[in-house]
Amino acid sequence: MNLNPADSDFLTALELMLPKGTLAAPEPRYLEEPRGKFAGQAGAVAKPRSVQEVSSIVKACAEAQVAVVPYGGGTGLVGGQTVEGGPKPLVLSLERMRAIRGVFPDENVITAEAGAHLQQVQEAAVQARRLFPLSLASQGSCQIGGNLATNAGGVNVLRYGNARDLCLGLEAVLPNGEIWNGLTRLRKDNTGYDLRNLLIGSEGSLGVITAASLKLFARPAAEGTAIMIVPSVDAALSLLALVRDHVGEAVSAFELIHQQGLAFLADTMPEVRLPFDKLPEWSVLVDLGLGAGQDPEAALMAIFEAGLAAGLVSDGLIAQSEAQRTEFWTVRESIPLANRKVGGIVSNDISVPLSSIAEFIEEGFGALRQIGPFRVNCFGHLGDGNLHYNVYPPKGENRDNYNHSVDDIKRTVNDLVARYNGSFSAEHGVGRMKVGDLETYGDPVKLAAMRSIKAALDPAGIMNPGAVLRQD
Structure with a gap:
């Protein structure tokens, strides 16, 4: 694969094919990703207004063997939107196609x-x-x-x-x-x-x-949200089964929250109102969307009482207004922001089978303690098995002091995920950050099929080279 840069000669020829103003110099926002782990490069940014213009741009790049990096909102967390080395690509932003x-x-x-x-x-x-x-x-x-x-x-x-x-x-x-x-x-x-x-x-x-x-x-006719304290992750999973017994598929979200995430919020974002004065080790946020004539507060109260009787919950709060629902969700949605302020050593987006989650979390905590005195914030979408299992330095220390531990942490977590038949990337994708992980943990037959598909559809290798599959 021999790609060419999006140099001045190519860009001059491309500009003649497109409406004025379609090409622009690459602003820094097109060359960055949210965590600052990748710094991209580009010869230019193309901002087409129609699918016909996208077609013309990609066709020209294919003929000139110039790489194309499709760019959306730039919010990806695995470096899929940035190319750091090699010939400068053309960044293709869809921001003008918003209809x-x-x-x-x-x-x-x-x-x-x-x-x-x-x-x-x-x-x-x-x-x-x-x-x-x-x-x-x-x-x-x-x-x-x-x-x-x-x-x-x-x-x-x-x-x-x-x-x-x-x-x-x-x-x-x-x-x-x-x-x-x-x-x-x-x-x-x-x-x-x-x-x-x-x-x-x-x-x-x-x-x-x-x-x-x-x-x-x-649209659900009525929605309700509660935060409930649970004694363990096993209890949280049993509570999820109980919720489904009560409301079936009307449970929209079931989020696991760890004490460490709430502590990070208290330290870095004091403006976020926490639901409990004493931070529980484990809690869950439950969100229901019910049909007409159903009362979400009554449903959540029945769930809480049943959970209390079964020893699955010890305390909880049921939102009494839309404002309080928003407060509860603000807590959950602010945890990643607090994480970023603290500064993680390694962030893991993993999934494991539901029945293995509690055992995985406990074993993972123990394995990481063998490497160093880390803080672990384990939170995420418990209902679908997706956990953000993120590792941080001891309080008062800088993550850069633990750069030597990054590979050990990643390998420890990913090996454990593989042993539990899980995935090292649940929702963030592969991008460029996890290409090596895909090669290590991916099924070889699947990888071979993926490479064949890539070669068949993109024989010149111009489409986002180095993302998902290693660039030859």
């Missing part, structure tokens, strides 16, 4: 361009008295195209699934510049290989998503 092309309430479908912010899609659904349930802390800045390219998860996966589960059809530009018109709104379309699901989660390595048809849902 909501259609809302079909009777079909429970919305069609949006890839540059539309997640919050914009949510608001368009609300206007149609519908719900688009994908919910992320970055929803004001992340884009639908990026959500699909990374198969984003979030807090509502338990009930509604990942981004993949919310997509019916795609419009995309393939690595040769051809436009795939797969923007179907059909629920049933059994016509061969599923190119939609191939592109979702491919992180821009197989093409550029330009628009999507997305599933909408009826």
Whole structure:
């Protein structure tokens, strides 16, 4: 694979093909990622306004063998949006393609361009008295195209699934510049290989998503939220089963919160009101979305009383207003911000089977204590088995003092995840940060198939080189 830089000669020729103002010098925001672990480079940033312009850009890059780095909201956490070395690529930003092309309430479908912010899609659904349930802390800045390219998860996966589960059809530009018109709104379309699901989660390595048809849902008539203290992770899992016994699939989120995360909030974000004066070792945030005529407060009280009787909860708070619901969710959504302020040594986005979670957490704590006196903040989406298992230096110490331990920590956690038949990347993707992990822990047959697919669709290797699969 011999790629060429997006140099002045290439950019001059490309500029003649495109409307004025499509190409721009790369501002720093296009070359950074949120955690500051990658510093990218680019010859220019292209900001097309239509799928036809995207097609022209990608076709020109394919002919000149210039790398293309699709760019959404820039909120990815594994370096998928940055290229650090090699010939300077062309960054392709979808930010000008933000249109909501259609809302079909009777079909429970919305069609949006890839540059539309997640919050914009949510608001368009609300206007149609519908719900688009994908919910992320970055929803004001992340884009639908990026959500699909990374198969984003979030807090509502338990009930509604990942981004993949919310997509019916795609419009995309393939690595040769051809436009795939797969923007179907059909629920049933059994016509061969599923190119939609191939592109979702491919992180821009197989093409550029330009628009999507997305599933909408009826809005819950009544919502309720509670935070409950549990004596252990095992008790939290038993409580989840109890919640489902009471309300079935009406449980929208079930989030595990560790004492360390609340302590980080108290230390770094005192403006966030914590629910308990004494920080519990383990607590869960439970969110329900019920139908007309159902009372979420009564349902949560019945759950609490049953949990109390079974020894699964010891205390709790049920939100009495929308403002209090917002307070509870602010606690959960502020934990990653507090984590960032503290400064982690290693951040792990992992998943393991539900029945193994408690054992995994305890064994992991013990294994990490053998390496160093670390603080571990274990929190996340307990209902779908996704934990953020993040490691921090002792209080008062700088994470840089433990750079020598990074590889040991990663290997210890990932080896343990593999032993429990889990995944080293639950919702953040592979990007460039975890390419080596995929090679170490991925199934070799799957990896070979992935490389064959990449070679077939992108023989020149121009699409986001080095993301997901190592660049030759």
